[in-house]
Amino acid sequence: MTALFAHITIQLRRLLRDPGFWAPTILFPAMFYSFFGASMSPDGLYSQFSIASFSVYAVVGIAFYQFGAGIAQDREDPFDAWMRTLPASTLPNALAQMLVAMLFALIAVMLVLVASHLFGKTQLDTEQTWRLLGVCMLIAIPASLLGIALGYAASAKAASALANLIFLPLAFLGGLWIPPIAMPDIIKEISLWTPTRQMAEMAWAGIANTMPDTNFMLGLAAYTIGFGILILLLIKRDRQKRFG
Amino acid sequence: MIVASFSNVSKHFGKVVALKNLNLKVKKGQALALLGPNGAGKTTALSMLQGLRQPTSGQVEIFGQTPGTPSAMRRIGVTPQATDFPPQLTPRELLQFTTAHFPVPASIDRLITMFGLEKLAARPVKDFSGGERRRVALALCFAGNPELVILDEPTTGLDAQGQKDFSQMANRFVADGGALILTSHYWLEIENVANRIVMIDNGKTVMDGTIADIKSTFGLNHISFTSPDPGPHIRNNFTQENGIWSANSSQSDDTVRALVKSGETFSDLKITPRNLEESIAIYRQNQTPDIAQKEISSSGATQ
Numbered sequence: 001m002t003a004l005f006a007h008i009t010i011q012l013r014r015l016l017r018d019p020g021f022w023a024p025t026i027l028f029p030a031m032f033y034s035f036f037g038a039s040m041s042p043d044g045l046y047s048q049f050s051i052a053s054f055s056v057y058a059v060v061g062i063a064f065y066q067f068g069a070g071i072a073q074d075r076e077d078p079f080d081a082w083m084r085t086l087p088a089s090t091l092p093n094a095l096a097q098m099l100v101a102m103l104f105a106l107i108a109v110m111l112v113l114v115a116s117h118l119f120g121k122t123q124l125d126t127e128q129t130w131r132l133l134g135v136c137m138l139i140a141i142p143a144s145l146l147g148i149a150l151g152y153a154a155s156a157k158a159a160s161a162l163a164n165l166i167f168l169p170l171a172f173l174g175g176l177w178i179p180p181i182a183m184p185d186i187i188k189e190i191s192l193w194t195p196t197r198q199m200a201e202m203a204w205a206g207i208a209n210t211m212p213d214t215n216f217m218l219g220l221a222a223y224t225i226g227f228g229i230l231i232l233l234l235i236k237r238d239r240q241k242r243f244g
Numbered sequence: 245m246i247v248a249s250f251s252n253v254s255k256h257f258g259k260v261v262a263l264k265n266l267n268l269k270v271k272k273g274q275a276l277a278l279l280g281p282n283g284a285g286k287t288t289a290l291s292m293l294q295g296l297r298q299p300t301s302g303q304v305e306i307f308g309q310t311p312g313t314p315s316a317m318r319r320i321g322v323t324p325q326a327t328d329f330p331p332q333l334t335p336r337e338l339l340q341f342t343t344a345h346f347p348v349p350a351s352i353d354r355l356i357t358m359f360g361l362e363k364l365a366a367r368p369v370k371d372f373s374g375g376e377r378r379r380v381a382l383a384l385c386f387a388g389n390p391e392l393v394i395l396d397e398p399t400t401g402l403d404a405q406g407q408k409d410f411s412q413m414a415n416r417f418v419a420d421g422g423a424l425i426l427t428s429h430y431w432l433e434i435e436n437v438a439n440r441i442v443m444i445d446n447g448k449t450v451m452d453g454t455i456a457d458i459k460s461t462f463g464l465n466h467i468s469f470t471s472p473d474p475g476p477h478i479r480n481n482f483t484q485e486n487g488i489w490s491a492n493s494s495q496s497d498d499t500v501r502a503l504v505k506s507g508e509t510f511s512d513l514k515i516t517p518r519n520l521e522e523s524i525a526i527y528r529q530n531q532t533p534d535i536a537q538k539e540i541s542s543s544g545a546t547q
Contacts, residue, residue, distance in 0.1 A: 002344065003344050003345050005344070006340065006341045006344030006345070007341075009340075009341070010330070010333065010337065010341045013332060013333060013337060014330050014332050014333065017332035017368075018332055077328065078324055078326035078327075078328045079324075079328060079329055079330060081296070081324070082322065082324040084294075084295075084296060085294045085295070085296070085317065085320075085322040086317065086342065086345040086388075087314040087315075087317035087318045087345050087346065087388075088314040088317075088345065089345060243291065243296045243297050244255070244257055244288075244297050
């Protein structure tokens with residue numbers, strides 16, 4: 001068994017045996033879509049955009065609540081400190097966390113797609129579905145980086161509360177719950193600058209089979225780099241704090 | 245062969261000096277007990293060997309390499325002081341996870357047998373007692389077939405049989421050429437396992453030797469007697485409490501000979517051997533700069 005496989009296995013075992021930790025995060029986007037997205041969006045492309053919006057919501061939610069909060073808990077876990085004494089365990093552990101988060105994000109998106117078949121006015125065709133899944137895996141990278149930053153910025157106790165404080169406004173501002181066209185003008189302006197709006201634009205472009213606006217792509221690339229730098233600074237602070 | 249070394253290692257946490265020019269070499273076949281009061285610098289020293297902390301100055305090496313590098317870490321085993329394992333996992337799963345990090349790991353079944361985990365191997369750790377968790381921690385420490393093991397309070401929570409099993413296993417490991425560094429509050433465990441004792445206080449080594457060295461240096465025997473009419477020899481060389489005159493002596497035969505030679509009257513003479521804990525307590529009560537700095541140049545320190 002390689003170290004990476006061992007880390008993936010142990011993380012999956014821990015999560016699957018503790019469904020209370022992940023089930024709400026995975027089920028909530030599909031449930032939320034069924035209650036609001038499916039019934040409130042008009043027919044046609046807008047209905048399909050709604051599926052994409054809630055899929056992005058699912059990916060970012062997993063990154064915040066499972067990945068971010070999980071890292072915050074691990075940082076205070078003596079087992080995590082002990083794992084650092086194993087040879088070459090840091091990179092496999094980080095990679096495994098990211099892959100497992102992506103797997104759970106994929107499952108959450110699939111549940112949204114299932115909900116769209118059950119309750120939606122319009123469904124995605126096969127090509128649209130594959131494009132959406134591809135975009136979701138792509139945006140999982142900046143979303144995971146933001147989740148990691150949250151995990152290193154907050155204590156285990158504060159992580160969930162902080163995730164709510166950041167994630168819910170970001171979801172609203174990004175147009176994941178209601179389309180930007182329905183937002184007040186000032187919110188529309190702010191929305192353009194949020195990473196969730198830029199992620200949503202990627203997903204909507206995937207559904208419409210068009211290229212996203214270059215500004216949104218550049219914006220998301222800048223956020224990705226920014227989150228990466230923030231993580232490096234936070235990891236340095238964390239190491240200093242924990243190990244001196 | 246030197247397996248671990250500290251060369252003029254200092255560690256500062258802001259204004260707090262945790263280690264001050266620590267020099268220490270651990271060789272193959274040594275079982276070193278690292279002792280000292282709380283805050284002496286033991287945990288800091290151990291965490292440097294594990295690559296978790298970096299020295300402010302000086303050099304720490306494991307097998308001639310920087311601690312924390314994969315090639316160095318493949319040769320050591322570490323048991324944590326805290327045993328808060330992921331509650332959902334079983335000992336077998338934890339062992340599978342740990343062995344995956346080492347090129348030539350120990351057999352999982354053998355580790356389960358060796359540490360008495362047969363009935364626990366498939367049960368989640370969340371239901372385990374403190375002693376059972378400690379057995380798991382010890383098994384994980386030896387999972388990679390290490391050449392050096394670092395054991396922080398290895399038997400805390402273990403029952404008497406568990407402590408005995410650990411002592412036997414540790415002695416076998418050292419006899420087979422392994423090296424071991426442990427901290428412990430159980431004196432019997434130290435006496436049973438360690439063949440070298442290093443005491444750290446205020447961040448520096450204040451004592452380094454074998455158990456026999458330390459006992460002989462800091463009071464192997466306690467001599468006591470009563471005397472109805474103590475003369476100058478008794479008054480100058482012994483202390484009196486509740487009518488009993490006493491002294492600690494590493495050369496008790498000479499002390500008694502001198503007492504007899506003085507011609508002063510005494511009765512109820514008792515010579516009681518000190519254990520390690522009492523010897524170190526005496527040392528700590530009476531430490532003087534010349535004794536405290538003494539590095540005992542006997543077999544323990546030079547093996």
